[in-house]
Amino acid sequence: MAIKGKAYIAGAFEHPTRKAENKSVAALHAECAKGALEDAGLSFGDVDGYFCAGDAPGGVLSMVDYLGLNVRHLDGTDIGGSSYIAHVSHAAEAIAAGKCNVALITMAGRPRSEGRSGLKQKIVGANVPDTPFELPFGPTAVNEYAMATMRHMHEFGTTSEQLAWVKVAASHHAQHNPNAMLRDVVTVEDVLASPMIADPLHRLDCCVVSDGGGALVVVSPEIAKSLKRPLVRVMGSGEAPKGQAAGKTDLTYSGAIWSGPAAFAEAGLTPQDIKYASIYDSFTITVLMQLEDLGFCKKGEGGKFVADGNLISGVGKLPINTDGGGLNNNHPASRGGIVKVIEAVRQLRGEAHPNVQVKNCDIALAHGTGGGLSSRHGSATLILERV
Amino acid sequence: MATTYETRKMAVPEVHPEHKEYWEAAALGTLLIKQCDSCGEAHYYPRVLCPHCMSDNTKWNEAKGTGTIYTYSVMRKGTPYAIAFVELDEGLRMMTNIVDCDLDTIHIGQKVKVAFKQSGDQDNPGPFVPCFTPIKE
Numbered sequence: 001m002a003i004k005g006k007a008y009i010a011g012a013f014e015h016p017t018r019k020a021e022n023k024s025v026a027a028l029h030a031e032c033a034k035g036a037l038e039d040a041g042l043s044f045g046d047v048d049g050y051f052c053a054g055d056a057p058g059g060v061l062s063m064v065d066y067l068g069l070n071v072r073h074l075d076g077t078d079i080g081g082s083s084y085i086a087h088v089s090h091a092a093e094a095i096a097a098g099k100c101n102v103a104l105i106t107m108a109g110r111p112r113s114e115g116r117s118g119l120k121q122k123i124v125g126a127n128v129p130d131t132p133f134e135l136p137f138g139p140t141a142v143n144e145y146a147m148a149t150m151r152h153m154h155e156f157g158t159t160s161e162q163l164a165w166v167k168v169a170a171s172h173h174a175q176h177n178p179n180a181m182l183r184d185v186v187t188v189e190d191v192l193a194s195p196m197i198a199d200p201l202h203r204l205d206c207c208v209v210s211d212g213g214g215a216l217v218v219v220s221p222e223i224a225k226s227l228k229r230p231l232v233r234v235m236g237s238g239e240a241p242k243g244q245a246a247g248k249t250d251l252t253y254s255g256a257i258w259s260g261p262a263a264f265a266e267a268g269l270t271p272q273d274i275k276y277a278s279i280y281d282s283f284t285i286t287v288l289m290q291l292e293d294l295g296f297c298k299k300g301e302g303g304k305f306v307a308d309g310n311l312i313s314g315v316g317k318l319p320i321n322t323d324g325g326g327l328n329n330n331h332p333a334s335r336g337g338i339v340k341v342i343e344a345v346r347q348l349r350g351e352a353h354p355n356v357q358v359k360n361c362d363i364a365l366a367h368g369t370g371g372g373l374s375s376r377h378g379s380a381t382l383i384l385e386r387v
Numbered sequence: 388m389a390t391t392y393e394t395r396k397m398a399v400p401e402v403h404p405e406h407k408e409y410w411e412a413a414a415l416g417t418l419l420i421k422q423c424d425s426c427g428e429a430h431y432y433p434r435v436l437c438p439h440c441m442s443d444n445t446k447w448n449e450a451k452g453t454g455t456i457y458t459y460s461v462m463r464k465g466t467p468y469a470i471a472f473v474e475l476d477e478g479l480r481m482m483t484n485i486v487d488c489d490l491d492t493i494h495i496g497q498k499v500k501v502a503f504k505q506s507g508d509q510d511n512p513g514p515f516v517p518c519f520t521p522i523k524e
């Protein structure tokens with residue numbers, strides 16, 4: 001059963017905070033849930049399906065209890081920062097199967113207030129099969145993405161200047177977002193002059209560490225049509241894990257090579273149909289590699305594709321992350337997937353900032369890479385259409 | 388300018404029951420890899436069941452302990468260290484650290500050999516883990 005046309009995104013909310021010193025993670029989840037339901041014109045009592053991931057304190061059970069929900073469908077799928085993109089797809093599946101009609105997805109966190117960053121070694125539980133063979137070597141978010149960058153440069157001649165253009169585009173968009181954590185426009189030279197964190201990634205190749213969160217409400221077609229909001233229809237989705245293939249790993253591509261084509265096939269669309277794309281930007285390399293893997297350009301040509309402002313709204317061919325993305329706006333709980341969907345919804349509704357709104361934006365894509373690019377990650381692709 | 392290798396406190400790996408031989412060999416300076424007698428494929432990290440064919444007919448083999456750097460990154464915040472994937476001569480790529488060298492001279496394609504370093508510290512010494520160091524050419 002395909003999910004094409006079986007569900008709509010009726011509510012979307014991004015928490016405005018970027019530093020939440022006086023609020024718990026659970027409280028942030030609740031505020032996001034309230035915001036998204038109000039955006040949709042629904043209430044907590046209407047929710048009959050609930051979705052959350054690893055950022056949700058206590059997991060699905062604690063959150064459902066905390067939020068006072070009365071639901072008949074639960075999903076705690078966790079594939080890192082791309083979880084929420086997969087949740088939209090899972091919610092559409094559940095709605096299509098008659099398991100729920102109003103699905104609430106929440107995420108929130110406060111890594112900034114808690115002093116966490118992508119430089120710290122990962123915290124992992126006992127009995128995880130891979131960690132004895134990885135943790136001693138100090139994998140962090142930054143050096144994992146850096147290793148994939150280094151190999152990409154080696155095989156395809158990708159340069160630091162090309163990667164910097166991803167950040168330049170993000171900063172051009174973020175200047176128009178009053179909630180963005182970083183709003184100064186930067187140049188390629190600024191990125192290259194920023195301190196090296198893990199070769200070859202500079203500080204400005206890395207996303208922000210921010211508090212915050214977001215929520216989405218996915219509903220059945222009947223309910224969507226009864227509400228007052230613009231209709232944003234789910235057209236197709238794909239998800240794929242990528243690991244190390246038991247020692248045969250290839251770090252030049254991501255799981256998007258599988259999740260992308262699956263989503264396009266289900267939607268009956270191609271990359272040429274996409275007017276706006278939210279592309280996960282934990283690091284500049286993440287964007288460059290995913291654009292190749294999703295088919296926006298050939299493998300190895302991502303460097304050329306992202307250069308010279310091609311990702312800037314109103315300037316280039318493929319406007320991405322018009323909220324400023326994880327690089328400038330927000331990477332709540334170090335998991336940016338939900339914000340990716342939220343900005344895609346804004347674009348499709350025509351509710352993005354006027355200076356970055358894509359004209360006649362009828363088809364959009366949101367894609368995420370959750371986890372470590374060199375060790376294990378989960379890719380999720382979602383294609384949406386304004387009806 | 389050079390970035391000299393510095394000893395770093397490495398996280399102590401959890402020793403799972405089926406990896407006892409692996410860590411015992413590591414303490415003696417030998418890198419073991421798993422080989423499947425059903426499908427003939429080697430794999431890393433080691434499993435009880437072959438991840439290629441699900442056979443339980445897997446055995447330990449001594450790796451030559453040499454390979455080439457597939458990719459790497461030198462951490463520039465805090466104590467510098469070089470994380471890497473090394474491709475063993477047996478064809479397997481494994482996460483590791485490049486040690487005992489000027490970290491600024493590390494490059495993709497560089498030939499390396501295994502050099503075990505002890506995880507943990509004096510108060511909590513852990514197993515020796517397989518790092519690699521450049522082979523003088």
Ligand SMILES: [Zn+2]
Nearest residue numbers: 423426437440
């Ligand atoms: Zn086998």
